[in-house]
Amino acid sequence: MKYLDEFRNRDLAQGILKRIHALSRKNLSLMEICGSHTHSIAKYGIRDALPSTIRLISGPGCPVCVTAAGDLDRVIGFIRERRDVILATFGDMMRVPGSDSSFQEEKARGSDIRVVYSPLDTLDIAGANPGKEVIFYAVGFETTAPTVAASLLMAQQKGLKNLSFLCVHKLTPPAMRALLDSGETGLDGFLCPGHVTAIIGADAYRFLAEDYHAPCVVAGFEPLDVLQGLYLLVRQCEEGRSAIEIQYTRVVTGEGNKKAREVMERVFEAEDASWRGIGTIPASGLSIREEFAAFDAGKRFIIGKGSSGEPPGCSCGEIIRGVLRPYDCPLFSTVCTPEDPQGPCMVSSEGTCAAYYRYGGGEYEGR
Amino acid sequence: MCIALPGKVIGIGDAMARVEVAGTRLEASLMLTEGVEIGDYVLIHAGFVIRKVDEEEARETLRLLSEFLEEQG
Numbered sequence: 001m002k003y004l005d006e007f008r009n010r011d012l013a014q015g016i017l018k019r020i021h022a023l024s025r026k027n028l029s030l031m032e033i034c035g036s037h038t039h040s041i042a043k044y045g046i047r048d049a050l051p052s053t054i055r056l057i058s059g060p061g062c063p064v065c066v067t068a069a070g071d072l073d074r075v076i077g078f079i080r081e082r083r084d085v086i087l088a089t090f091g092d093m094m095r096v097p098g099s100d101s102s103f104q105e106e107k108a109r110g111s112d113i114r115v116v117y118s119p120l121d122t123l124d125i126a127g128a129n130p131g132k133e134v135i136f137y138a139v140g141f142e143t144t145a146p147t148v149a150a151s152l153l154m155a156q157q158k159g160l161k162n163l164s165f166l167c168v169h170k171l172t173p174p175a176m177r178a179l180l181d182s183g184e185t186g187l188d189g190f191l192c193p194g195h196v197t198a199i200i201g202a203d204a205y206r207f208l209a210e211d212y213h214a215p216c217v218v219a220g221f222e223p224l225d226v227l228q229g230l231y232l233l234v235r236q237c238e239e240g241r242s243a244i245e246i247q248y249t250r251v252v253t254g255e256g257n258k259k260a261r262e263v264m265e266r267v268f269e270a271e272d273a274s275w276r277g278i279g280t281i282p283a284s285g286l287s288i289r290e291e292f293a294a295f296d297a298g299k300r301f302i303i304g305k306g307s308s309g310e311p312p313g314c315s316c317g318e319i320i321r322g323v324l325r326p327y328d329c330p331l332f333s334t335v336c337t338p339e340d341p342q343g344p345c346m347v348s349s350e351g352t353c354a355a356y357y358r359y360g361g362g363e364y365e366g367r
Numbered sequence: 368m369c370i371a372l373p374g375k376v377i378g379i380g381d382a383m384a385r386v387e388v389a390g391t392r393l394e395a396s397l398m399l400t401e402g403v404e405i406g407d408y409v410l411i412h413a414g415f416v417i418r419k420v421d422e423e424e425a426r427e428t429l430r431l432l433s434e435f436l437e438e439q440g
Contacts, residue, residue, distance in 0.1 A: 003373040003408060003425060004373065006425070006429055007429075012429075012432055015432075015436035016432070016436070019435075019436070034369060035369075036368075036369055036370055061369075063368050090368065090413075092368055117413065117414060118413045118414025119413060119414070120415075139368070140368055140413075141368075141369060143369035143371065143412055143417065144368065144369065144412065144413055146399050146415070146417070147399070147413040147414065147415045147417075150398040150399055153398075193369060194369075195369040195370075195371045195410070195412065195418075196369055198371075198418045199417065224432065228428075228432060247428075249421070249424040249427070250420050250421045250422070250424040250425040250428060251418050251420055251421070257400065257418055259399055259400060259401050260399040260400070260417060263398065263399060348368065350368060350370075
């Protein structure tokens with residue numbers, strides 16, 4: 001078993017689709033939170049294969065897309081002044097537009113900005129550049145935050161003095177709560193993210209089923225995973241139940257990855273965070289605990305947190321909240337394209353606009 | 368961005384695993400997972416093993432799916 005091809009079987013996929021068509025009666029708006037789900041749904045043409053009763057809404061699950069423009073602006077302002085700084089970040093961040101520039105543009109202007117595959121790579125960069133300050137700009141949800149926390153602990157263990165972290169991590173469940181509280185989109189259920197939940201555990205969504213009566217299914221990312229997840233979600237809605245079900249049982253349990261969570265909780269504590277398009281959500285971000293202040297770039301160099309805000313005309317905020325679809329944005333595929341993105345949803349390959357632009361789907365059916 | 372690919376552990380040493388992912392060999396830290404052994408399938412994200420893949424559960428998912436689809440024709 002390779003855990004990929006087996007979950008891309010066409011006959012099984014068509015079988016599940018048939019079941020979904022037979023089962024679906026109610027008009028449902030279901031949100032996939034995770035950008036990787038958005039990508040899979042677009043790539044495999046799932047949106048168009050579903051019955052017209054089911055509307056899939058893409059949620060705020062692309063960490064790059066929800067990073068507030070103001071957070072980027074402050075870092076860009078800082079590195080312009082400091083030529084002794086090496087900024088490292090994940091590749092997806094490079095082209096995200098701030099208010100008037102991006103990391104890529106700043107790199108072209110002479111700032112030392114490097115793309116890393118793993119936060120661990122920053123330890124080598126710091127070791128090789130003792131005369132420079134290395135700052136890792138850390139984005140990501142609960143899947144990524146433990147890898148940054150572990151890297152920070154390694155840096156401490158190695159006694160590195162010139163490496164620090166600027167964290168704009170985001171937490172998923174508080175954002176789901178905020179979406180339901182706003183009531184803007186009238187959601188009937190959530191397809192919950194597979195890899196975030198591998199860490200936090202499916203029990204973390206209990207409040208959604210119990211307090212908000214929102215059906216939740218945690219699904220994997222291959223076509224069979226997504227389809228089976230949607231089948232389970234539709235079945236809950238049709239039966240009037242709200243429970244937490246796990247489709248992705250080969251990776252996800254109720255408890256999650258306790259060790260990864262311990263590492264994350266040792267280094268970080270929850271704080272209010274600014275989300276592009278949504279605004280400030282209580283306890284939805286992570287800040288480095290006081291004990292590790294020597295590794296907190298925000299504290300060491302006094303780089304504040306920014307507010308949210310989008311380029312004029314950009315609808316990323318509404319798209320991240322699921323209020324508008326990419327086709328509803330006047331910039332989509334006219335002035336905003338993957339080659340020249342105006343907003344973050346077009347930058348990341350997992351951004352909703354990038355997925356719609358690349359694969360299409362749902363354009364004429366209005367979903 | 369939460370992409371994590373499944374790969375097979377082919378070696379372990381110094382809190383690092385050597386993992387074969389789609390024909391490529393990668394090194395990944397074991398700092399975030401417990402009980403990983405050679406031969407296990409694991410998920411790798413940003414240079415770390417973040418989860419062991421449960422082979423029995425994977426087979427069970429596929430078996431149940433095939434059964435369910437056969438039952439209802």
